[in-house]
Amino acid sequence: xxxxxxxxxxxxxxxxxxxxxxxxxxxxxxxxxxxxxxxxxxxxxxxxxxxxxxxxxxxxxxxxxxxxxxxxxxxxxxxxxxxxxxxxxxxxxxxxxxxxxxxxxxxxxxxxxxxxxxxxxxxxxxxxxxxxxxxxxxxxxxxxxxxxxxxxxxxxxxxxxxxxxxxxxxxxxxxxxxxxxxxxxxxxxxxxxxxxxxxxxxxxxxxxxxxx
Numbered sequence: 001x002x003x004x005x006x007x008x009x010x011x012x013x014x015x016x017x018x019x020x021x022x023x024x025x026x027x028x029x030x031x032x033x034x035x036x037x038x039x040x041x042x043x044x045x046x047x048x049x050x051x052x053x054x055x056x057x058x059x060x061x062x063x064x065x066x067x068x069x070x071x072x073x074x075x076x077x078x079x080x081x082x083x084x085x086x087x088x089x090x091x092x093x094x095x096x097x098x099x100x101x102x103x104x105x106x107x108x109x110x111x112x113x114x115x116x117x118x119x120x121x122x123x124x125x126x127x128x129x130x131x132x133x134x135x136x137x138x139x140x141x142x143x144x145x146x147x148x149x150x151x152x153x154x155x156x157x158x159x160x161x162x163x164x165x166x167x168x169x170x171x172x173x174x175x176x177x178x179x180x181x182x183x184x185x186x187x188x189x190x191x192x193x194x195x196x197x198x199x200x201x202x203x204x205x206x207x208x209x210x211x212x
Contacts, residue, residue, distance in 0.1 A: 003057050005064035008037070013047045018065035023115045026055055066112050095129060099137035114145045164208040174212070176205040 002009040009015040014037055025036040033055050035047040050058075105113075131140035165177045172191040178184040187197045188209040196205045 001054070003061045005061055008058065008061070010035075010047050014045045018062060021062065023118070024059060024062060062116070066109055095132055095135065095139050096137040097132075097135065100135045102136050102138060102141075104136065105138070105141050110141065110145050113142055117142070117146060164205065166209050166212040168212075174209040176208050 001011070005018070007015075007017050008021065016037075016039065020039050020041075021037060022040045022042075023038040025038070027034040027036060029048075031051075032048075033050045033052065035050055035055065035058060037045045037047065039045070129139075129143070131143040163179075165179050167175045167177070169175050169187070172189060174188045174190065176186045176188055176196075186203075186205045188206050189195050190206075190209055194201055194206060196203050198205055200206075
Protein backbone atom coordinates (compact mmCIF):
# COMPACT_ATOMS: atom_id res chain seq x y z
CA UNK A 1 0.00 0.00 0.00
CA UNK A 2 1.36 3.41 -1.01
CA UNK A 3 -0.61 6.56 -0.31
CA UNK A 4 0.74 10.03 -1.07
CA UNK A 5 -0.66 13.46 -1.93
CA UNK A 6 -0.29 12.50 -5.59
CA UNK A 7 -1.08 8.82 -5.76
CA UNK A 8 -3.31 6.09 -4.32
CA UNK A 9 -1.95 2.58 -4.61
CA UNK A 10 -3.54 -0.38 -2.82
CA UNK A 11 -2.56 -3.58 -4.68
CA UNK A 12 -4.18 -5.56 -6.10
CA UNK A 13 -7.29 -3.36 -6.06
CA UNK A 14 -6.31 0.06 -7.33
CA UNK A 15 -3.34 2.19 -8.36
CA UNK A 16 -4.29 5.63 -9.61
CA UNK A 17 -3.31 9.32 -9.35
CA UNK A 18 -5.70 11.45 -7.30
CA UNK A 19 -6.54 13.53 -10.38
CA UNK A 20 -8.49 10.56 -11.70
CA UNK A 21 -10.51 10.08 -8.51
CA UNK A 22 -14.01 11.60 -8.48
CA UNK A 23 -15.18 10.52 -5.03
CA UNK A 24 -14.36 8.47 -1.94
CA UNK A 25 -16.81 6.70 0.32
CA UNK A 26 -16.51 4.29 3.23
CA UNK A 27 -18.76 1.47 4.34
CA UNK A 28 -18.11 0.24 7.89
CA UNK A 29 -18.23 -3.47 8.69
CA UNK A 30 -17.46 -4.61 12.21
CA UNK A 31 -14.20 -2.85 13.08
CA UNK A 32 -13.04 -2.54 9.47
CA UNK A 33 -14.04 -0.47 6.48
CA UNK A 34 -14.62 -0.95 2.78
CA UNK A 35 -13.29 1.94 0.73
CA UNK A 36 -15.37 2.73 -2.35
CA UNK A 37 -13.39 4.71 -4.94
CA UNK A 38 -15.33 6.28 -7.81
CA UNK A 39 -13.17 7.31 -10.74
CA UNK A 40 -13.92 10.10 -13.19
CA UNK A 41 -14.62 7.50 -15.90
CA UNK A 42 -17.50 6.24 -13.66
CA UNK A 43 -15.61 3.09 -12.71
CA UNK A 44 -16.12 2.01 -9.09
CA UNK A 45 -13.49 0.10 -7.15
CA UNK A 46 -14.07 -1.45 -3.70
CA UNK A 47 -11.18 -2.06 -1.34
CA UNK A 48 -12.30 -4.23 1.62
CA UNK A 49 -11.01 -4.83 5.14
CA UNK A 50 -9.21 -1.57 5.77
CA UNK A 51 -8.53 -0.41 9.33
CA UNK A 52 -9.59 3.02 10.53
CA UNK A 53 -5.99 4.25 10.44
CA UNK A 54 -5.73 3.44 6.73
CA UNK A 55 -9.01 5.20 5.97
CA UNK A 56 -7.83 8.31 7.80
CA UNK A 57 -4.52 8.25 5.90
CA UNK A 58 -6.31 7.88 2.56
CA UNK A 59 -8.72 10.75 3.14
CA UNK A 60 -5.94 12.98 4.47
CA UNK A 61 -3.85 12.23 1.38
CA UNK A 62 -6.80 13.05 -0.86
CA UNK A 63 -7.24 16.34 0.97
CA UNK A 64 -3.55 17.17 0.60
CA UNK A 65 -3.80 16.51 -3.12
CA UNK A 66 -6.12 19.49 -3.31
CA UNK A 67 -3.82 21.92 -1.53
CA UNK A 68 -0.85 22.57 -3.86
CA UNK A 69 -2.93 24.51 -6.38
CA UNK A 70 -4.38 26.82 -3.74
CA UNK A 71 -3.48 27.54 -0.10
CA UNK A 72 -6.56 26.58 1.87
CA UNK A 73 -7.38 28.75 4.91
CA UNK A 74 -8.80 25.87 6.92
CA UNK A 75 -7.93 22.42 8.23
CA UNK A 76 -9.12 19.44 6.21
CA UNK A 77 -9.48 15.91 7.50
CA UNK A 78 -12.26 13.35 7.36
CA UNK A 79 -13.43 11.69 10.60
CA UNK A 80 -14.40 8.05 10.57
CA UNK A 81 -15.07 7.58 14.25
CA UNK A 82 -18.62 8.89 14.35
CA UNK A 83 -17.86 12.62 14.51
CA UNK A 84 -19.91 14.80 12.21
CA UNK A 85 -18.19 15.36 8.85
CA UNK A 86 -18.62 19.13 8.99
CA UNK A 87 -16.29 19.40 11.98
CA UNK A 88 -13.53 17.94 9.87
CA UNK A 89 -13.26 21.18 7.93
CA UNK A 90 -12.61 23.31 11.00
CA UNK A 91 -13.44 26.99 10.68
CA UNK A 92 -13.65 26.69 6.90
CA UNK A 93 -17.16 25.31 7.15
CA UNK A 94 -18.43 28.28 9.11
CA UNK A 95 -19.40 31.62 7.67
CA UNK A 96 -16.50 34.03 8.17
CA UNK A 97 -17.32 37.70 7.51
CA UNK A 98 -13.60 38.49 7.69
CA UNK A 99 -13.24 36.57 4.43
CA UNK A 100 -16.08 38.38 2.67
CA UNK A 101 -13.70 39.49 -0.09
CA UNK A 102 -11.76 36.25 -0.25
CA UNK A 103 -10.60 35.42 -3.82
CA UNK A 104 -12.55 32.81 -5.77
CA UNK A 105 -11.39 29.26 -5.20
CA UNK A 106 -10.08 27.61 -8.38
CA UNK A 107 -12.99 25.84 -10.15
CA UNK A 108 -11.16 22.49 -10.18
CA UNK A 109 -10.51 22.66 -6.45
CA UNK A 110 -14.06 23.76 -5.70
CA UNK A 111 -15.37 20.85 -7.77
CA UNK A 112 -13.23 18.37 -5.84
CA UNK A 113 -14.36 19.76 -2.50
CA UNK A 114 -17.98 19.51 -3.63
CA UNK A 115 -17.52 15.90 -4.70
CA UNK A 116 -15.97 15.00 -1.35
CA UNK A 117 -18.76 16.66 0.63
CA UNK A 118 -21.48 14.98 -1.42
CA UNK A 119 -19.76 11.60 -1.12
CA UNK A 120 -19.87 12.03 2.67
CA UNK A 121 -23.61 12.66 2.52
CA UNK A 122 -23.35 16.31 3.50
CA UNK A 123 -26.58 18.01 2.47
CA UNK A 124 -26.26 21.73 1.78
CA UNK A 125 -29.94 22.18 2.48
CA UNK A 126 -29.84 20.77 6.01
CA UNK A 127 -26.30 19.98 7.16
CA UNK A 128 -24.62 23.26 6.29
CA UNK A 129 -25.77 26.80 7.09
CA UNK A 130 -26.97 28.79 4.10
CA UNK A 131 -24.45 31.07 2.39
CA UNK A 132 -24.64 34.78 3.04
CA UNK A 133 -25.49 37.02 0.13
CA UNK A 134 -22.54 38.95 -1.32
CA UNK A 135 -20.06 37.00 0.83
CA UNK A 136 -17.13 35.19 -0.77
CA UNK A 137 -15.70 33.44 2.29
CA UNK A 138 -14.65 29.81 1.87
CA UNK A 139 -17.81 28.52 3.54
CA UNK A 140 -20.14 30.53 1.32
CA UNK A 141 -18.25 29.56 -1.83
CA UNK A 142 -18.41 25.87 -1.00
CA UNK A 143 -22.08 25.86 -0.01
CA UNK A 144 -23.00 27.82 -3.13
CA UNK A 145 -21.16 25.22 -5.19
CA UNK A 146 -23.38 22.56 -3.60
CA UNK A 147 -26.35 24.27 -5.16
CA UNK A 148 -27.82 26.08 -2.18
CA UNK A 149 -28.95 29.59 -3.06
CA UNK A 150 -28.23 32.46 -0.72
CA UNK A 151 -31.07 33.82 1.31
CA UNK A 152 -32.88 36.45 -0.72
CA UNK A 153 -33.33 39.75 1.10
CA UNK A 154 -36.91 40.66 1.84
CA UNK A 155 -37.95 43.95 0.28
CA UNK A 156 -39.23 46.54 2.72
CA UNK A 157 -42.42 46.94 0.73
CA UNK A 158 -43.11 43.21 1.10
CA UNK A 159 -43.01 43.62 4.88
CA UNK A 160 -45.47 46.46 4.85
CA UNK A 161 -49.13 45.70 5.45
CA UNK A 162 -51.22 47.04 2.60
CA UNK A 163 -54.31 48.63 4.14
CA UNK A 164 -55.98 49.31 0.79
CA UNK A 165 -55.82 47.99 -2.74
CA UNK A 166 -55.79 50.79 -5.29
CA UNK A 167 -56.84 50.26 -8.91
CA UNK A 168 -56.89 52.97 -11.54
CA UNK A 169 -60.25 53.05 -13.29
CA UNK A 170 -59.57 55.84 -15.78
CA UNK A 171 -57.69 59.10 -15.80
CA UNK A 172 -57.54 60.37 -12.22
CA UNK A 173 -60.35 58.11 -10.99
CA UNK A 174 -59.29 55.26 -8.70
CA UNK A 175 -61.02 52.40 -6.93
CA UNK A 176 -59.84 51.82 -3.35
CA UNK A 177 -60.74 48.41 -1.89
CA UNK A 178 -60.32 46.86 1.54
CA UNK A 179 -58.23 43.69 0.86
CA UNK A 180 -59.89 41.96 3.82
CA UNK A 181 -63.41 42.83 2.70
CA UNK A 182 -63.91 43.18 -1.03
CA UNK A 183 -67.39 44.58 -0.46
CA UNK A 184 -65.87 47.67 1.10
CA UNK A 185 -64.62 49.88 -1.70
CA UNK A 186 -64.60 53.56 -2.61
CA UNK A 187 -64.00 55.68 -5.68
CA UNK A 188 -61.44 58.44 -5.34
CA UNK A 189 -61.00 61.32 -7.75
CA UNK A 190 -57.58 62.97 -7.63
CA UNK A 191 -58.46 65.82 -9.93
CA UNK A 192 -60.17 69.08 -9.05
CA UNK A 193 -62.03 69.01 -6.84
CA UNK A 194 -60.39 66.20 -4.83
CA UNK A 195 -63.00 63.79 -3.52
CA UNK A 196 -64.00 60.34 -2.31
CA UNK A 197 -67.31 58.53 -2.30
CA UNK A 198 -66.95 58.15 1.47
CA UNK A 199 -67.86 61.85 1.69
CA UNK A 200 -64.61 63.15 3.15
CA UNK A 201 -61.82 64.98 1.37
CA UNK A 202 -59.05 64.07 3.80
CA UNK A 203 -59.74 60.35 4.22
CA UNK A 204 -57.31 57.46 4.20
CA UNK A 205 -58.73 56.32 0.86
CA UNK A 206 -57.51 59.51 -0.84
CA UNK A 207 -54.16 59.16 0.92
CA UNK A 208 -53.85 55.57 -0.34
CA UNK A 209 -54.62 56.65 -3.90
CA UNK A 210 -52.14 59.54 -3.67
CA UNK A 211 -49.49 57.19 -2.35
CA UNK A 212 -50.03 54.87 -5.32
